[in-house]
Amino acid sequence: MILALKKDVVAGGLYMAIGAGFASMSLEQPIGETTRMGPGFFPLCVGLILGVIGAWVFLTAFRTGGAGGTVEIRARPAAVILVALVAFALLLPRLGLVLTSILVFVLSAAAAPQRSVLQVGLVAVVLAAVVGLVFVAGLRLPIPALPPFLFS
Amino acid sequence: MDLFDNLLIGAQTAISVRGMFYALIGVVLGTAIGVLPGLGPVAAIAMLLPLTYGLQPELALIMLAGIFYGSQYGGSTTSILVNIPGESSSVVTCLDGHQMARQGRAGTALATAAIGSFFAGTVSTVLIAGFAPVLATIAFRFGPAEYFSLMILGLVGAVALAHGSMVKALGMILIGLLLGLVGTDVTSGGQRFTFSLPDLFDGIDFVAISMGLFGIAEVIASAGRAGNRDILTRRITGLLPSRSDLRRMAPAVLRGTAVGSFLGLLPGGGATLSSFTSYALEKKLSRTPGAFGRGAIEGVAGPESANNAASQTSFIPMLTLGIPSNAVMALMIGAMMMHNITPGPQVAVTNPALFWGLIVSMWFGNLILLVLNLPMIGLWVKVLGVPYRLLFPAIVVLSCIGAYSVNGNGFGILLLAGFGLAGHLFAALECEPAPLLLGFVLGPSMEEYFRRAMLIGDGDIAIFATRPLSAVLLGTAALVLLLFALPAIGRKRAEAFVEGEE
Amino acid sequence: MTFATAVRFAALRPFALAGTVFAGALLGTPAASPAQPVPQDWPAKPVRIMVGANPGGGSDTIARLLGDHFSAATGQPFVIENRPGASNTIASDVTAKADKDGHTLLVAASTSVSIAPHLIKLGYDTLRDIQPVGLIALVPNVLVVNKDLGIDTVAQLVEHMKKNPGKVKYGSSGFGSTHVILAEQFNLAAGVKSVHVPYKGAAQTQIDIIAGQIQMTFDTVPAALGQIKAGNLKPLAVTSPTRIPELPDVPTIAESGYPAVETQVMYALYTTAGTPRPVVEKINALLNAALGEKTVNRRLVEFGALLQPMTVDAFDGFNRSEYERFGLLIRRAGIKAGS
Numbered sequence: 001m002i003l004a005l006k007k008d009v010v011a012g013g014l015y016m017a018i019g020a021g022f023a024s025m026s027l028e029q030p031i032g033e034t035t036r037m038g039p040g041f042f043p044l045c046v047g048l049i050l051g052v053i054g055a056w057v058f059l060t061a062f063r064t065g066g067a068g069g070t071v072e073i074r075a076r077p078a079a080v081i082l083v084a085l086v087a088f089a090l091l092l093p094r095l096g097l098v099l100t101s102i103l104v105f106v107l108s109a110a111a112a113p114q115r116s117v118l119q120v121g122l123v124a125v126v127l128a129a130v131v132g133l134v135f136v137a138g139l140r141l142p143i144p145a146l147p148p149f150l151f152s
Numbered sequence: 153m154d155l156f157d158n159l160l161i162g163a164q165t166a167i168s169v170r171g172m173f174y175a176l177i178g179v180v181l182g183t184a185i186g187v188l189p190g191l192g193p194v195a196a197i198a199m200l201l202p203l204t205y206g207l208q209p210e211l212a213l214i215m216l217a218g219i220f221y222g223s224q225y226g227g228s229t230t231s232i233l234v235n236i237p238g239e240s241s242s243v244v245t246c247l248d249g250h251q252m253a254r255q256g257r258a259g260t261a262l263a264t265a266a267i268g269s270f271f272a273g274t275v276s277t278v279l280i281a282g283f284a285p286v287l288a289t290i291a292f293r294f295g296p297a298e299y300f301s302l303m304i305l306g307l308v309g310a311v312a313l314a315h316g317s318m319v320k321a322l323g324m325i326l327i328g329l330l331l332g333l334v335g336t337d338v339t340s341g342g343q344r345f346t347f348s349l350p351d352l353f354d355g356i357d358f359v360a361i362s363m364g365l366f367g368i369a370e371v372i373a374s375a376g377r378a379g380n381r382d383i384l385t386r387r388i389t390g391l392l393p394s395r396s397d398l399r400r401m402a403p404a405v406l407r408g409t410a411v412g413s414f415l416g417l418l419p420g421g422g423a424t425l426s427s428f429t430s431y432a433l434e435k436k437l438s439r440t441p442g443a444f445g446r447g448a449i450e451g452v453a454g455p456e457s458a459n460n461a462a463s464q465t466s467f468i469p470m471l472t473l474g475i476p477s478n479a480v481m482a483l484m485i486g487a488m489m490m491h492n493i494t495p496g497p498q499v500a501v502t503n504p505a506l507f508w509g510l511i512v513s514m515w516f517g518n519l520i521l522l523v524l525n526l527p528m529i530g531l532w533v534k535v536l537g538v539p540y541r542l543l544f545p546a547i548v549v550l551s552c553i554g555a556y557s558v559n560g561n562g563f564g565i566l567l568l569a570g571f572g573l574a575g576h577l578f579a580a581l582e583c584e585p586a587p588l589l590l591g592f593v594l595g596p597s598m599e600e601y602f603r604r605a606m607l608i609g610d611g612d613i614a615i616f617a618t619r620p621l622s623a624v625l626l627g628t629a630a631l632v633l634l635l636f637a638l639p640a641i642g643r644k645r646a647e648a649f650v651e652g653e654e
Numbered sequence: 655m656t657f658a659t660a661v662r663f664a665a666l667r668p669f670a671l672a673g674t675v676f677a678g679a680l681l682g683t684p685a686a687s688p689a690q691p692v693p694q695d696w697p698a699k700p701v702r703i704m705v706g707a708n709p710g711g712g713s714d715t716i717a718r719l720l721g722d723h724f725s726a727a728t729g730q731p732f733v734i735e736n737r738p739g740a741s742n743t744i745a746s747d748v749t750a751k752a753d754k755d756g757h758t759l760l761v762a763a764s765t766s767v768s769i770a771p772h773l774i775k776l777g778y779d780t781l782r783d784i785q786p787v788g789l790i791a792l793v794p795n796v797l798v799v800n801k802d803l804g805i806d807t808v809a810q811l812v813e814h815m816k817k818n819p820g821k822v823k824y825g826s827s828g829f830g831s832t833h834v835i836l837a838e839q840f841n842l843a844a845g846v847k848s849v850h851v852p853y854k855g856a857a858q859t860q861i862d863i864i865a866g867q868i869q870m871t872f873d874t875v876p877a878a879l880g881q882i883k884a885g886n887l888k889p890l891a892v893t894s895p896t897r898i899p900e901l902p903d904v905p906t907i908a909e910s911g912y913p914a915v916e917t918q919v920m921y922a923l924y925t926t927a928g929t930p931r932p933v934v935e936k937i938n939a940l941l942n943a944a945l946g947e948k949t950v951n952r953r954l955v956e957f958g959a960l961l962q963p964m965t966v967d968a969f970d971g972f973n974r975s976e977y978e979r980f981g982l983l984i985r986r987a988g989i990k991a992g993s
Contacts, residue, residue, distance in 0.1 A: 007581045007582050008320075014577075014581070014583075015326075018330070025344075025345055026344075029342060029344060030342075033611065034612075034613065035606065035610060036611075037602075037606060039337040039339065040344075042599040042602060043333050043344065043345075046330055046333075047330060050327065050330070053319060053322055053323045053326065054323060056319055057320060060319075071580050071581060073576070073580055074372060074373065077373075077376060078573060080375075081371060081375070082572070084548055085368070085568060086565070086566065088549070088552040088562075089552075089556070089566055089569075092552075092556060093562070097553070101553075104548065104549055105546065106545075108544070108545040109541070109544075109545040111372075111375040111544070111545075112375040112376030112541045112544070113376055119542070120545075123545075123546075124545070127549060134188070135557075139185070139199060142735075143553075202718075205718070205722075292864060295862060295865060337829075338828050338852055339828075339829060341773060341991035419857070419861065474880050474881070475857040476857055482855075486711065486714065489715050489957075492953065494876075494879065494880050496883075600854070604852075604853075607823065607849060607850075608823060608867055610820075
């Protein structure tokens with residue numbers, strides 16, 4: 001996916017938005033005075049400076065006729081990886097580390113063309129077994145290795 | 153001379169069969185944990201701390217120090233191979249180390265890191281042995297105003313981390329600063345930018361933000377992109393640095409060691425700056441600054457040496473003043489307390505075997521690291537032999553586990569996903585993530601020092617200019633900014649030059 | 655320190671193998687009503703001891719010391735789980751919401767059980783949801799000042815503060831630490847003013863006092879002892895009711911004329927409220943036996959702590975009175991979050 005937007009225009013806009021966002025949230029905090037600064041003081045200053053820098057980048061991009069080329073987002077891999085990560089967060093407590101690892105491996109592998117489904121599955125199982133041994137049995141992370149519902 | 157007597161006492165402890173054994177175990181376990189994405193030195197030490205409780209105090213500390221170096225080196229390994237920094241100092245290693253790996257020079261990058269670290273470790277060990285008590289007093293010259301000015305200098309230098317637009321890099325630093333402020337305000341106890349989510353009360357976790365912006369963003373950018381990755385597997389050239397590599401890295405290692413040794417002495421935040429500062433310095437001194445960020449060996453050699461030197465000299469405030477300069481040193485103090493040793497000015501006198509044993513074991517640990525890891529490099533490089541279409545799903549799974557283990561819930565993974573996406577967007581906009589991470593790491597302490605300095609100075613901002621050391625640091629920052637701004641004017645030409653070179 | 659932030663604590667709790675827990679659950683008595691296990695059933699499985707701070711701190715050191723002893727005495731593993739964060743209250747939160755069977759213990763200090771509830775919103779009620787088991791130790795604070803000020807007594811300090819209103823700065827280990835409450839209490843009692851400069855821990859505070867950036871703090875004795883003995887910090891008074899063996903020449907704060915500032919940090923053992931009384935009694939007996947044991951006792955005393963074993967009821971009363979006393983101090987000094 002290629003957006004017909006110049007990189008620096010978007011970057012400048014993003015900086016301004018983030019700066020403005022943090023600055024306005026800082027205003028909800030006590031600002032204080034220079035002797036006793038409140039929690040809002042420092043982020044307000046930084047947010048405002050960020051806004052100024054954003055404006056600079058934005059305006060320069062316009063003046064030079066859109067420096068930095070157009071924005072290219074890789075929508076498909078981004079979406080697939082995002083889904084895989086969220087799936088990991090949701091599945092881990094329910095299915096345990098080993099099954100979750102297999103599923104998330106296979107899911108995220110879909111972000112790129114694969115040669116053989118069998119190969120992906122095989123690697124997934126091996127990795128899941130290693131991961132289970134290293135993190136749960138070895139390092140004793142507080143993560144269930146196998147689906148907790150099997151034991152209740 | 154006293155120094156040699158002392159080192160002899162230390163050698164008797166450290167180079168005993170058991171001392172060597174525990175140093176070896178520590179380095180091996182530390183490296184093994186450090187190469188897991190998301191698990192850095194703090195995690196490694198915290199996990200393995202209980203193993204050391206049964207040991208004699210000096211052996212316990214020797215083993216912990218081994219774990220520390222091992223996990224730090226392990227973190228550099230993941231930075232180089234898969235672009236995932238395990239802790240703040242290895243962010244810099246990602247920049248050129250991973251580029252080297254993509255050019256088939258992963259072995260050289262890993263060897264450079266190991267050799268640079270070993271050299272830095274040797275020098276700083278001698279420094280600690282000879283001058284620890286004198287060097288410790290430097291800590292007292294740095295008050296809140298000085299630390300704030302030092303960090304300004306660090307941030308200005310961080311502009312050098314970017315190889316693109318300087319103004320955009322500055323913007324990324326500021327975004328990092330703001331993200332670093334998320335969480336509970338230390339001073340007032342108020343919640344900032346947390347959207348009432350308890351998971352954010354302790355701030356955004358470094359592991360999630362760094363793995364997201366680097367590791368996951370890279371996976372999104374590279375997955376399924378033909379050609380890009382196959383180069384990497386096809387031509388892996390020499391594992392060890394060539395003669396010309398050595399010639400290029402030697403001065404960088406020397407400068408990195410000097411920078412790191414000094415910054416490590418400052419318990420209020422020097423060590424974090426060491427790798428960033430060294431990178432900025434190398435880029436500024438280089439005759440081909442355009443090569444940085446594209447696989448310059450100096451960009452690995454300098455920061456890795458600086459980082460290792462700083463982590464060694466950060467033992468000085470800990471051992472001589474009882475002051476922990478970072479989370480790792482806080483754990484070390486905890487370990488000493490478990491063994492009934494109160495770190496502080498008296499340790500060298502009351503526990504000479506422990507004090508000097510630890511120092512000698514530092515050098516010894518670095519030696520083991522070198523001996524152990526040089527042969528391992530061939531093995532690590534094989535990881536890159538795995539086709540990328542099968543490697544990247546494994547990176548995703550391992551990153552998830554790392555992010556999950558931070559707080560033991562799924563929130564870390566959601567953050568990881570968010571920052572992975574943000575990282576991809578930043579890459580698409582040519583906004584570089586390394587300055588953001590430095591800002592993120594320094595943000596909270598910068599604010600703290602700023603507010604503290606203003607409290608102590610009764611609200612007068614002049615405190616930053618009237619304290620001489622602070623003024624010098626700020627002046628240097630202004631000078632550095634000027635130095636960077638000047639070539640930017642003629643950048644168009646420079647860019648054309650670099651492209652022509654490739 | 656930023657690095658706490660840089661490498662924010664990956665709270666990797668040492669955790670029993672899933673298999674062990676599973677076996678433990680099987681070996682328990684599923685037929686009997688789980689709410690009322692008879693005391694000989696405790697501990698029926700590995701017990702976790704929650705600690706609200708990172709490994710290496712005071713509560714962690716104490717918890718590990720006790721955990722080792724408990725494991726040896728009962729034959730069941732006692733595993734320390736570090737849950738740092740939210741003014742050390744996350745560990746209390748976990749304890750409050752755990753199974754009511756005494757298999758989740760909590761080692762906590764005044765900051766999380768007596769102070770934090772008055773300052774931050776918690777997801778549990780400290781007095782209602784957490785069962786006090788017994789007092790482990792009391793740790794006094796010591797008022798220390800920069801040694802170059804030429805101040806040797808509390809009276810001289812008060813005089814100095816009156817002459818320089820608002821010029822004297824005190825350091826603390828951050829919002830909600832005992833340092834702040836003691837210093838503000840001292841200001842009220844002596845009718846003086848001082849400026850609060852928050853730090854992230856005792857070490858940074860000490861450097862800045864030694865370097866003369868700030869002038870004073872009420873540090874905990876274990877944290878300050880090293881620098882006091884090295885002659886870098888000048889101790890003026892201890893906040894315990896009696897002088898302490900480590901600093902025999904330092905008067906108490908009451909001797910110095912300010913009995914209102916007398917306060918000690920307590921370290922105590924808790925479990926989930928609703929745990930059957932016989933189990934609580936059994937844990938209390940185990941704790942008091944451990945405190946009487948020679949090695950544990952010596953280690954705690956060397957840590958700078960005063961031991962004072964109590965029965966469950968006595969400690970319940972003490973815990974409540976500490977809770978209310980700190981609440982009063984906080985309200986009187988007008989300390990609030992987010993201001």
